[in-house]
Each structure stands twice: as C-alpha cells, then as structure tokens.
Amino acid sequence: MxxxxxxxxxxxxxxxxxxxxxxxxxxxPFVTPRNLANVYNDTSILIILAxxxxxxxxxxxxxLSMAANLALSGxxxxxxxxxxxxxxxxxxxxxxxxxxxxxxxxxxxxxWKLDIPPIVVTLGTLTIYRGLIFLLSGGAWINAHQMxxxxxxxxxxxxLGFPLLSWLSLVIIALMVVVMRLTPPGRAFxxxxxxxxxxxxxxxxxxxxxxxxxxxxxxxAGLSGYLWVSRYAVAYVDIAAGFELDxxxxxxxxxxxxxxxxxxxxxxxxxxxxxxxxxxxLPVVNISPFAQMAISGTVIIIAVAVxxxxxKRKGRVIxxxxxxxxx
Amino acid sequence: xxxxxxxxxxxPDRLEGRGARLVKSWETLLVAVALAIFLVNSFASPYxxxxxxxxDATFNFTEKxxxxxxxxxxxxxxxxxxxVASVIALTSTVMxxxxxxxxxxxxxxxxxxxxxxxxxxxxxxxxxxxxxxxIVVTIGTMSLFRGLSFVILGDQxxxxxxxxxxxxxxxYVWWVFSFEFCLFLALAILYGVVLHKTNFGRAVYAIGNNxxxxxFSGVRVGRVKFVLxxxxxxxxxxxxxxxxxxxxxxxxSIALGWELEVVTMxxxxxxxxxxxxxxxxxxxxxxxxxxxxxxxxxxLNVPGIVMSIFIGLLLISVIALPILYRRFRGSR
Numbered sequence: 209m210x211x212x213x214x215x216x217x218x219x220x221x222x223x224x225x226x227x228x229x230x231x232x233x234x235x236x237p238f239v240t241p242r243n244l245a246n247v248y249n250d251t252s253i254l255i256i257l258a259x260x261x262x263x264x265x266x267x268x269x270x271x272l273s274m275a276a277n278l279a280l281s282g283x284x285x286x287x288x289x290x291x292x293x294x295x296x297x298x299x300x301x302x303x304x305x306x307x308x309x310x311x312x313x314x315x316x317x318x319x320w321k322l323d324i325p326p327i328v329v330t331l332g333t334l335t336i337y338r339g340l341i342f343l344l345s346g347g348a349w350i351n352a353h354q355m356x357x358x359x360x361x362x363x364x365x366x367x368l369g370f371p372l373l374s375w376l377s378l379v380i381i382a383l384m385v386v387v388m389r390l391t392p393p394g395r396a397f398x399x400x401x402x403x404x405x406x407x408x409x410x411x412x413x414x415x416x417x418x419x420x421x422x423x424x425x426x427x428x429a430g431l432s433g434y435l436w437v438s439r440y441a442v443a444y445v446d447i448a449a450g451f452e453l454d455x456x457x458x459x460x461x462x463x464x465x466x467x468x469x470x471x472x473x474x475x476x477x478x479x480x481x482x483x484x485x486x487x488x489x490l491p492v493v494n495i496s497p498f499a500q501m502a503i504s505g506t507v508i509i510i511a512v513a514v515x516x517x518x519x520k521r522k523g524r525v526i527x528x529x530x531x532x533x534x535x
Numbered sequence: 536x537x538x539x540x541x542x543x544x545x546x547p548d549r550l551e552g553r554g555a556r557l558v559k560s561w562e563t564l565l566v567a568v569a570l571a572i573f574l575v576n577s578f579a580s581p582y583x584x585x586x587x588x589x590x591d592a593t594f595n596f597t598e599k600x601x602x603x604x605x606x607x608x609x610x611x612x613x614x615x616x617x618x619v620a621s622v623i624a625l626t627s628t629v630m631x632x633x634x635x636x637x638x639x640x641x642x643x644x645x646x647x648x649x650x651x652x653x654x655x656x657x658x659x660x661x662x663x664x665x666x667x668x669x670i671v672v673t674i675g676t677m678s679l680f681r682g683l684s685f686v687i688l689g690d691q692x693x694x695x696x697x698x699x700x701x702x703x704x705x706x707y708v709w710w711v712f713s714f715e716f717c718l719f720l721a722l723a724i725l726y727g728v729v730l731h732k733t734n735f736g737r738a739v740y741a742i743g744n745n746x747x748x749x750x751f752s753g754v755r756v757g758r759v760k761f762v763l764x765x766x767x768x769x770x771x772x773x774x775x776x777x778x779x780x781x782x783x784x785x786x787x788s789i790a791l792g793w794e795l796e797v798v799t800m801x802x803x804x805x806x807x808x809x810x811x812x813x814x815x816x817x818x819x820x821x822x823x824x825x826x827x828x829x830x831x832x833x834x835l836n837v838p839g840i841v842m843s844i845f846i847g848l849l850l851i852s853v854i855a856l857p858i859l860y861r862r863f864r865g866s867r
Contacts, residue, residue, distance in 0.1 A: 327808065328851070502686050505678030505681075508674065509661065
C-alpha cells in the first residue's frame with residue numbers, strides 16, 4: 209500500500225477518484241459512464257497538448273507559445289477550409305500539423321542555435337504568433353457557416369460509440385508511450401533534462417534534443433489547432449488565450465518536474481484529466497465558473513509543493529551536491 | 536531552468552577604461568535606439584512633439600515601469616515573478632470592494648498597498664520558505680490572484696471611486712508632468728540607489744551570480760529574496776492604484792498580460808534573464824523606448840496587436856543580437 213501511494217500516478221488516480229466521488233455525492237448523474245466519457249472527450253485536446261509540453265519540460269525548457277501556435281494553426285486550417293471547401297480534410301490536418309511543427313521549430317532553433325533562454329523565446333513567439341493571426345485574418349472571425357460540414361464533423365464522428373476526438377487522443381497517448389520508452393529521442397529527453405553534462409558525455413546533442421522536443425510540441429499544437437477550431441466551429445484571434453497556463457498546470461499536477469528530467473506520459477494525462485474533471489464539475493455542483501481560475505491556481509501551487517517533496521526524497525542528493533560543487 | 540554554467544569566466548588582464556566601457560555598454564545602445572525612435576516618430580507624425588501629447592504618452596509605460604524596477608531586482612537575483620499583473624487585478628478589486636463599503640482615499644491606498652504586500656509575502660513564502668521554483672509558483676499565484684478577482688467580481692465591475700482618488704492616475708504635479716511620471720522618476724532614482732549603492736543591492740547581484748557562494752559569504756539569501764518578492768507585490772499595488780485611478784473602474788481582466796510586457800521591459804533593459812547582471816538606468820531607457828514605440832504606432836493608427844508583434848520581435852532580437860555579435864567576433 210505504501211509503495212502504491214508513493215507512486216505518483218497512483219496518487220493522482222486516487223485523487224481523481226476522490227474528486228469524482230465528492231462530486232457524485234452532490235450530483236449523482238456525473239458518474240454515469242456516458243458523462244465520464246464526455247468529460248474525457250472534453251479533456252482530449254488538453255491531454256494532447258500536455259503531452260507535447262511534457263516533452264519540452266523534460267529537457268529543462270518550457271513552451272509558453274503552445275496556445276498561440278494552436279490558435280494560428282487553427283486559424284490557417286479554418287481559412288483554408290473557408291477559401292477552398294473542396295480541399296480534403298486530411299490534407300488540411302496535415303497542413304495544420306506542418307505549420308505547427310514549423311512554429312515549434314522556430315522556438316527550437318532559437319533555443320538551440322542562439323542559446324536564448326526558452327522562457328524568453330516562447331514569451332516572444334507567444335505574442336508574435338498571436339499577432340500573426342490578426343495580420344492573417346484582419347481581426348475577422350471564421351464562423352460555423354463558413355466551414356464545410358466535413359471540416360466540423362470529423363472530431364464528432366462516432367466510432368465504436370466514442371467520438372473520433374477521444375480515439376485520436378488515445379492513439380496519441382499510445383504513440384507517446386512508445387516514443388518516450390522505446391525510441392532514442394524519447395530517452396534523450398529524459399537524459400538531457402536529468403543531467404545535461406552527463407548527456408553530452410553519453411553522446412547526446414543537448415541542443416538538437418531540445419529542438420526535437422519543440423518540434424514535437426509544435427506538431428501537437430498544430431493538430432490541436434484543427435481539433436479546437438472544428439470542435440468549437442469558430443476561429444478568431446483570441447481562441448485558447450491563456451490556455452498555455454492550463455497546459456503547464458496539467459504537466460505540473462501530473463508530476464512533471466519543471467527542473468527537467470522527471471515525468472511520465474501517464475502523469476501528464478492524469479494531470480490533464482484532473483483539471484478536466486474540475487472544469488466539467490463546477491457547473492453541476494453549483495460553483496460559479498468564475499471560480500475555476502482560482503481553483504486551478506490553488507491546485508498548481510499544491511502540486512508544485514507535493515512535487516518538490518517527492519523530488520527531494522529521490523536518491524539524487526549526492527549527485528546534485530557534486531554538480532553544485534563542480535559548477 | 537537555470538543552467539549551471541560550467542564555462543570558466545574569462546578574466547582580462549587589464550580592465551577597459553571607463554570611457555571604452557561606457558561606449559560599448561548596453562545602455563549606450565539603448566540611448567541610440569531611443570534617439571532613433573524619437574527622431575523617426577517626430578518625422579512620421581506632426582503631433583508627436585507636442586508637450587501634452589508626449590505627456591499623455593508617458594502613461595503608456597509609467598505603471599509598467601514601476602513594476603519593472605522591482606522585477607529587475609527579482610530577475611537579477613535569479614528568480615521571476617509572473618503574478619504581478621494578477622496582483623494588480625486583485626489589489627484593484629479589493630480597493631473597489633472597499634469603496635462599496637464606504638472607505639475614502641487614504642484608507643483605499645493603505646488597503647491597496649497592504650493587499651499587494653500580502654500577495655508578495657505569499658509568493659515569497661512559497662519560494663523561500665518551501666524552496667519551490669519561482670516560475671511555477673508565480674504561474675500558480677497568477678492564476679490564483681486573478682481567479683480570486685473573478686470570484687469576487689464575476690462579470691461585474693466596480694466603479695464610483697472618490698474624486699480625490701482619481702488624482703493618482705489623472706493628476707498633474709506641475710505643468711505637463713503628471714503624478715505618475717513624477718512617481719516613476721522618483722522610484723527610478725530610489726531603485727537605482729538601492730541596487731547600485733547599497734549592501735542590499737550588492738547582495739542581490741551576489742545571489743544572482745552564485746547563490747551558494749553568496750550564502751557562504753554571509754548573505755541571508757532567503758531573506759533577501761523574500762524582500763524582493765514583497766517589493767514586486769508592493770510595486771504591483773502602487774501600479775494598481777495608479778491604473779485604477781486612471782481608469783476609474785475595476786474589472787477582473789484589468790492589466791491582462793502585463794506580466795509579459797514588464798518582463799520584456801526588464802530584459803530589453805539589459806537584465807540577464809538568468810540572473811546576475813543588469814542596471815536600473817537600462818530599465819528606465821527600455822521603458823522610454825517601449826512607451827515611445829507604442830505611442831508612435833498609436834499616432835500612426837497601428838492596431839495594438841501589431842505593436843505586440845513588434846514588442847515580441849524586439850524581445851527576441853535584443854537578446855539574440857549580442858549573442859550573434861559575440862559569436863561573429865569569436866569566429867574571426
């Protein structure tokens with residue numbers, strides 16, 4: 209039991225179960241399988257984004273520009289669809305993902321080639337990408353009636369009883385598990401964040417690894433851009449404004465250490481689900497939706513405090529001391 | 536995310552003379568940029584050089600600059616405070632609430648300052664008391680403080696501030712010099728003296744350069760950092776008083792996104808985002824530059840969001856250029 213509770217993911221599962229049980233006391237219909245599936249579906253985009261952010265944070269970087277990237281890629285997807293309704297949807301999705309990857313690569317190149325601190329780079333590109341949406345769209349909205357039916361229907365299409373959006377996020381979770389566990393770049397993310405100097409001696413190019421992490425987060429942001437725009441059937445300058453903080457919050461709650469090197473796919477997914485349950489539960493238990501921001505903030509602070517204690521307990525103190533003495 | 540720098544610092548045999556250092560300094564570059572923008576603006580629009588227009592333009596940066604002074608100290612010490620804009624919102628909301636309860640101007644100011652100090656103390660305790668990374672803590676409190684403001688206000692707004700209160704945002708001390716601008720100048724001098732002429736300022740640099748060494752040299756690292764977070768909270772409260780008085784109303788979305796502009800201002804002013812170096816004159820110049828750019832674009836009818844692209848590019852390029860320059864010189 210003790211071992212189970214020490215496990216970060218188990219702790220989160222217990223926390224989410226407790227939360228759901230509490231909500232069920234006030235509002236029993238919340239725990240019906242159908243509603244829980246809806247909550248998962250509603251959290252899918254956040255899960256996808258949190259997985260990208262996790263890769264970046266693992267390498268001791270941060271990507272504040274994900275939400276702006278999402279909005280820009282989503283706007284381009286919507287504009288393409290509005291201008292050329294005949295364009296096949298998979299092609300539009302590919303364009304959104306490619307654009308997202310390019311925007312992520314710009315972040316990655318600035319971090320890799322110019323050694324600019326990641327927080328400064330992504331603070332800058334956050335405002336630049338948002339501004340570009342305005343320049344592209346002229347501030348105009350792309351509304352539901354301008355989008356083709358196929359464009360809007362894809363995330364909603366039911367497959368084996370669940371919407372494609374949910375399936376897509378499950379596929380991405382599975383892919384990320386494989387990438388993080390079994391592929392060289394996935395292992396490199398951990399190595400670079402855990403100890404960059406040791407990573408260099410192992411033959412890992414720290415800068416290139418960070419670049420790859422940014423490309424990954426950018427691609428997932430681009431994909432989410434299409435999903436967001438088609439799901440809500442509207443695109444404008446401010447979509448997902450401030451969402452970058454929710455993404456980081458999901459990672460932090462999921463036990464991804466902001467100092468890099470520590471984190472797991474399962475943790476990030478559970479962190480996102482925790483936020484998703486809160487967001488969906490507030491209206492049904494009669495708490496004003498305005499309280500959501502304050503609650504997320506409190507949860508982030510508690511999560512960081514818990515993380516810090518968990519990280520201290522790991523047997524890495526000797527290494528840290530040696531590193532500090534050396535540097 | 537602060538990397539341990541393994542590269543030994545290059546120490547030259549002989550320091551450069553005062554004059555040579557002054558010419559090559561970041562501040563000199565900023566003065567040149569400021570002059571260039573001033574000239575371009577005065578040619579681009581005939582309305583730029585009017586003293587009252589220039590006076591109006593100062594409101595673009597004074598409030599942000601007040602926070603930027605304290606933020607500069609925090610960043611030099613190797614930490615960051617992303618919650619400042621949310622402290623503005625919460626302070627403004629609490630003051631608005633106090634107005635509904637019938638408090639008058641002096642009490643409002645005290646309540647505002649106290650709220651800011653409490654927010655700063657909360658950040659400071661989490662960072663120094665629990666030893667948490669300031670970037671995540673302040674992302675959390677950024678959400679928490681503004682969230683509280685949303686809980687209190689929802690989609691409502693507080694108005695009805697007393698007439699004497701509005702002087703802080705709209706009053707003039709002498710001719711075209713507004714209260715805010717004079718306060719900005721006074722705070723610039725105050726922070727300049729604190730950072731560059733006192734033991735406290737030296738301690739801030741020491742912590743930013745090597746926290747462990749500072750600790751072993753007898754600097755009370757935790758206490759200094761705590762005071763720095765108190766200061767950003769306090770300055771955010773001062774800015775909030777000015778902004779609320781200027782607008783005459785409070786909404787939870789007040790000063791949204793200002794934390795980015797404040798950090799941009801500090802970094803543009805030559806403060807190293809990883810800590811350890813930076814000056815107050817640099818931040819003052821950066822504030823003037825950002826204010827003039829915003830004002831100049833405004834006169835030319837450029838929309839605000841396009842200005843933000845420019846600010847973003849400015850932020851990245853001012854950091855990238857010195858790195859490229861050094862690399863170019865190094866490769867020769």
